[in-house]
Amino acid sequence: MNLPKKRFLIVGLVFSLLIFLGYGNAWTQEQQVAQLTSQDCIKCHPKVVHQVEEKGARHKTEVSCVDCHEGHPPMVAKEEIIPKCDVCHSGEPHFELKNCAGCHSNPHTPLDIKFKGKIKKACLTCHKEEQQQLKTYPSAHTKLACNDCHTVHKEIPPCLRCHESHTAEMKNKDCLSCHPPHKPLVITYGTEVPNSYCGACHYDIGDILDKNKTKHHDLTCVYCHRNKHGIRPTCETCHGAPHPKEMVAKFPQCIMCHTDAHDLTK
Numbered sequence: 218m219n220l221p222k223k224r225f226l227i228v229g230l231v232f233s234l235l236i237f238l239g240y241g242n243a244w245t246q247e248q249q250v251a252q253l254t255s256q257d258c259i260k261c262h263p264k265v266v267h268q269v270e271e272k273g274a275r276h277k278t279e280v281s282c283v284d285c286h287e288g289h290p291p292m293v294a295k296e297e298i299i300p301k302c303d304v305c306h307s308g309e310p311h312f313e314l315k316n317c318a319g320c321h322s323n324p325h326t327p328l329d330i331k332f333k334g335k336i337k338k339a340c341l342t343c344h345k346e347e348q349q350q351l352k353t354y355p356s357a358h359t360k361l362a363c364n365d366c367h368t369v370h371k372e373i374p375p376c377l378r379c380h381e382s383h384t385a386e387m388k389n390k391d392c393l394s395c396h397p398p399h400k401p402l403v404i405t406y407g408t409e410v411p412n413s414y415c416g417a418c419h420y421d422i423g424d425i426l427d428k429n430k431t432k433h434h435d436l437t438c439v440y441c442h443r444n445k446h447g448i449r450p451t452c453e454t455c456h457g458a459p460h461p462k463e464m465v466a467k468f469p470q471c472i473m474c475h476t477d478a479h480d481l482t483k
């Protein structure tokens with residue numbers, strides 16, 4: 218055998234061996250992949266399996282690893298075994314949003330939701346009513362993003378995180394009893410509000426009424442100014458017509474004799 222021929226043979230042999238090994242390797246891997254089930258993943262990806270186990274929610278109960286990851290590297294390219302969300306989630310406004318992973322930061326724990334940036338539109342795919350209120354009753358809150366207040370999903374923020382109280386004794390639940398958060402300037406209240414709350418701003422009236430010796434002293438501000446801030450009742454609403462017509466004709470206004478609702482004279 219001359220040298221070139223010998224070389225040719227060796228190269229040929231090495232080639233066949235490589236081809237044989239390559240195919241053989243590939244074949245066994247294909248076999249493995251065909252048999253790879255969700256039970257196998259834990260051997261090499263324990264962290265992910267534990268995440269799904271603990272916080273997979275319906276990604277644990279309704280789907281399995283292999284429903285989402287079809288095939289495995291190197292047989293199937295890495296990019297191709299990562300599923301797009303819209304393969305399974307489509308047909309609702311919420312599923313038209315961009316960047317699902319911006320909020321659902323880990324597909325293995327899909328209800329771990331993080332809010333980043335200023336969010337409003339995305340919330341409206343599920344909550345329309347609050348935005349409706351914010352729009353219909355414009356206030357400084359209308360200009361805020363939803364997650365300026367709700368920094369974490371379902372969190373209810375305390376008003377006192379951003380505001381001072383009108384008086385030291387007012388608690389957070391009191392704020393809500395007068396100001397609905399999505400229309401804070403539509404101020405309504407119940408019958409339980411103590412005079413000191415109104416007196417926080419109307420301190421002059423609060424003082425005058427407090428010193429008064431008539432039966433009006435015993436009434437609360439909200440007994441007379443019912444339900445809605447700014448309401449001015451008339452004396453007749455409660456007292457009807459207590460005096461003879463002739464007298465009223467001469468002195469048409471009650472306060473001509475009784476001075477003032479808060480500083481009543483008898």
Ligand code: HEC
Nearest residue numbers: 253254255257258259260261262282283286289290295298
């Ligand atoms: C024998 C160990 C082994 C088993 C079993 C295994 N994997 Fe893997 N997996 C790996 C290795 C190693 C890589 C990295 C491959 C690479 O970087 O080329 C990988 C990569 C992946 C990737 C891509 C990761 C990336 O970086 O994008 C996914 C997804 C994946 N595996 C899912 C699974 C699932 C689902 C199962 C169970 C059905 C599973 N694996 C079973 C070893 C394994």
Ligand code: HEC
Nearest residue numbers: 258259262265266269276280281282285286299300324325
């Ligand atoms: C609902 C679909 C879905 C299910 C179910 C799912 N995955 Fe994934 N998985 C994904 C997506 C999407 C990514 C890409 C995440 C990314 O790019 O950050 C991913 C990434 C991975 C990765 C690579 C990144 C990492 O976190 O290490 C591995 C490994 C993996 N999955 C394994 C599994 C295993 C094991 C299971 C079952 C216990 C499983 N997956 C169940 C959708 C899923």
Ligand code: HEC
Nearest residue numbers: 274275279280284285300301302304305317321324327328
């Ligand atoms: C292979 C199909 C499949 C893929 C891909 C998939 N999901 Fe799901 N997902 C489901 C099923 C099935 C459910 C349960 C029924 C439902 O809510 O529609 C679900 C439920 C969810 C839930 C609610 C979980 C719960 O317990 O309430 C969220 C959030 C979610 N998916 C987000 C995503 C995101 C984000 C992606 C992309 C990273 C994604 N899914 C990809 C099949 C899938």
Ligand code: HEC
Nearest residue numbers: 302306311312313314315316317319320321330336339370
């Ligand atoms: C702005 C943040 C945000 C973005 C972006 C987002 N989601 Fe959601 N998603 C949520 C919140 C919040 C929930 C409610 C979770 C709950 O009920 O506890 C939710 C719930 C879900 C659910 C379960 C409820 C349902 O309607 O079936 C699925 C599925 C889901 N998202 C998929 C997606 C997909 C797919 C995308 C991308 C197209 C996406 N999400 C983008 C915040 C977001």
Ligand code: HEC
Nearest residue numbers: 311332336339340341342343344363364367370371372373
């Ligand atoms: C995919 C739908 C979905 C999206 C998107 C969504 N939510 Fe929700 N949200 C829900 C569901 C479902 C509940 C639970 C309702 C219940 O318990 O009655 C909820 C509850 C809430 C609650 C608590 C309600 C309560 O009664 O305690 C707040 C606050 C809230 N969401 C704010 C937001 C904000 C802010 C965004 C946007 C950053 C948002 N949500 C995005 C579905 C969604």
Ligand code: HEC
Nearest residue numbers: 337340341344347348358361362363366367373374393398
């Ligand atoms: C100024 C802060 C603030 C802003 C901005 C805000 N919220 Fe709220 N939200 C609250 C507070 C406080 C509550 C609790 C109300 C209660 O307990 O009566 C609440 C309650 C909710 C609830 C529970 C149901 C309800 O109406 O009581 C949902 C849902 C909600 N907000 C969604 C949103 C969405 C969506 C946006 C943006 C369009 C938004 N919020 C903007 C403070 C805010």
Ligand code: HEC
Nearest residue numbers: 356357358365366374375376378379392393396398401402
């Ligand atoms: C994330 C911060 C934040 C939270 C939480 C918050 N607010 Fe505000 N609020 C603001 C900002 C900012 C303004 C505008 C500047 C100012 O008046 O301080 C405002 C303004 C107001 C105004 C005046 C509105 C106007 O248009 O003049 C009222 C009333 C109000 N807030 C009540 C509340 C009440 C009640 C709560 C709790 C339910 C609350 N706020 C929770 C940030 C917040």
Ligand code: HEC
Nearest residue numbers: 376377380381382383387388391392395404410414415446
């Ligand atoms: C008894 C009802 C009542 C209660 C309780 C109440 N407020 Fe007010 N608040 C008002 C009224 C009335 C105004 C003035 C509205 C106007 O100027 O027309 C006001 C105004 C505001 C303003 C606008 C700026 C200002 O000071 O004039 C903020 C902010 C505010 N309240 C926050 C709060 C917070 C926070 C709480 C809880 C600690 C709270 N309020 C409790 C009735 C109330």
Ligand code: HEC
Nearest residue numbers: 383406410414415416417418419438439442446447448449
């Ligand atoms: C945070 C301060 C604040 C609090 C608390 C407050 N008010 Fe006022 N109130 C005002 C301001 C400012 C005005 C004048 C602005 C206007 O005309 O709306 C006003 C106006 C009024 C008016 C007169 C409206 C008119 O026609 O002139 C009445 C009546 C009134 N308040 C009653 C109350 C009662 C009752 C309470 C307690 C439930 C209360 N206020 C709590 C700030 C407050």
Ligand code: HEC
Nearest residue numbers: 412415416419422423426433436437438441449450451478
């Ligand atoms: C007995 C019923 C009654 C009680 C109690 C009462 N008010 Fe009045 N208030 C009135 C009447 C009636 C008017 C209307 C006077 C008018 O139109 O000339 C009025 C007017 C007002 C006004 C408008 C400005 C003014 O001086 O005319 C304010 C502000 C006010 N009240 C606040 C209060 C506050 C704060 C309290 C509690 C400290 C309170 N009121 C308790 C009946 C009452």
Ligand code: HEC
Nearest residue numbers: 431432433440441450451452454455471472475477478483
């Ligand atoms: C929201 C109802 C209400 C309004 C408005 C109201 N009052 Fe009265 N007033 C009362 C009540 C209740 C009493 C106590 C009656 C009793 O105990 O017999 C009272 C008592 C009086 C008394 C007797 C005082 C005493 O000590 O014996 C006079 C006088 C009086 N009111 C005048 C007025 C005048 C004038 C106005 C208008 C400026 C007015 N009231 C507005 C509810 C009201």
Ligand code: HEC
Nearest residue numbers: 452453456457459460464468469470471472473474475483
């Ligand atoms: C000309 C003066 C005058 C005018 C105007 C006037 N009152 Fe009187 N009012 C009196 C006198 C005087 C009394 C009796 C005081 C007493 O008995 O101690 C009285 C008593 C009352 C009492 C208490 C009755 C009781 O049984 O104790 C009420 C309530 C009352 N007035 C309401 C009103 C109302 C409402 C108006 C307006 C429609 C009004 N008054 C107009 C002078 C007046």
